[in-house]
Amino acid sequence: MELHSDALNVFLKASSEAAREGKPVRAFIGNEASDLDSMASAILLAWSRGAASDGLPNVPVMNIPREDFNLRTEALWLFEDAGIDIKDLVFLDDVDLGALLANAASRLVLIDHNKLSAAQGAWASKVEEILDHHADEGLYPTAKRSIAPVGSASTLVTEIMLATGTPLPANVATLALGTILLDTVNLDPEAKRVTERDEAVVNRIMPVSGARQKILFDRLQLEKFNVAALSSRDILRKDYKEYTMGRLKVGMSSALLPLADWFKKDEDIEAALSDYAEARKLDVLLVMNAYTAPEFTRELAVHAVDPSLRRKLFEFMNQSGLGLAALKDEVKAPVGDTDYYSQADLSQSRKKLQPLLSEYLG
Ligand SMILES: [Mn+2]
DSSP states (O other), X not given: OOOOTHHHHHHXXXXXXXXXXXXXXXXXXOOTTOOHHHHHHHHHHXXXXXXXXXXXXXXXXXXXXXXXXXXXXXXXXHHHHTTOOGGGSEETTTSOHHHHHHSTTOXXXXXXXXXXXXXXXXXXXXXXXXXXXXOOOOOSTTSEEEEOOOSOHHHHHHHHHHHHTOOOOHHXXXXXXXXXXXXXXXXXXXXXXXXXXXXXXXXXXXXXXXXXXXXXXXXXXXXXXXXXXXXXXXXXHHTEEEEEETTEEEEEEEEOSOHHHHHHHOTTHHHHHHHHHHHTTOSEEEEEEEEESSSEEEEEEEEXXXXXXXXXXXXXXXXXXXXXXXXXTTSOOOOSSEEEEEESOTTOOHHHHHHHHHHHHO
């Protein structure tokens, strides 16, 4: 195989076509959180096995619906930087993985986890191999295992690629490199993630990638928190939890941008909040904004069609010490079914506020 960047896309296209045909496959799947490591290491291990081994097409499967990929902004950036055709990746809703695995010949390789999620537990008999860096739970005893406590599953895959002489075009090296750097906080010993094995792999693939370590790491770190390209709906669902509190259905989103920036970015933020709350039949949607610019700052948006409910929540939260106050005049908050506040108590995250509200409304 030539060391062209296109080689990876040729492989991905062939593997996605095989999966869409519904024939038996060997599926490589990461964990259900589907972070960059899970997705990259599934692609890399499948790539290292070539188009097909023992007649089975090797197919990396992203363990999320296609729509959710945009929310993983650092993965989107690195995949695009590596020139990957996103359309040729296989996401959970692109194929019926359960039906593919129902073929007697199909096999499953678990990457970046060693226990199937509850929803995917029925596939246990299909697991033939595990590659992971989490503690081994000892399941699927007949599976071949490569499990070691390194900083990134991508380190284990890259070791295999290097040992087996897998073709390593620059973009494949960059995909591995960026993932390992992000997982190990740029190989920083203080972060207590990096091991000697991560470092050794990075030293070997950096010249192949041609990327500069600090520049690549800083960019990925930035992209992780970059919501500029996301719609209001995507910002709301990126980090969202839902609760039943007494008779009320309450949604809580954490968002990483200043309200002032959001108002500028989306003139119709009110419509976005209303649509989001309506689609989920919420009585209340709370949006907790937290960002550093340059000081750490918190803000809160309370969306509810019922103004007396908004008032009641505001009064309760201030009795609880949140220190909510109207935004400064120069921040032009839209008028509608939402109240927007600055929040003086910087320690009140969703994790702390949710039980308080549950108790109050319960
Ligand atoms: Mn991982």
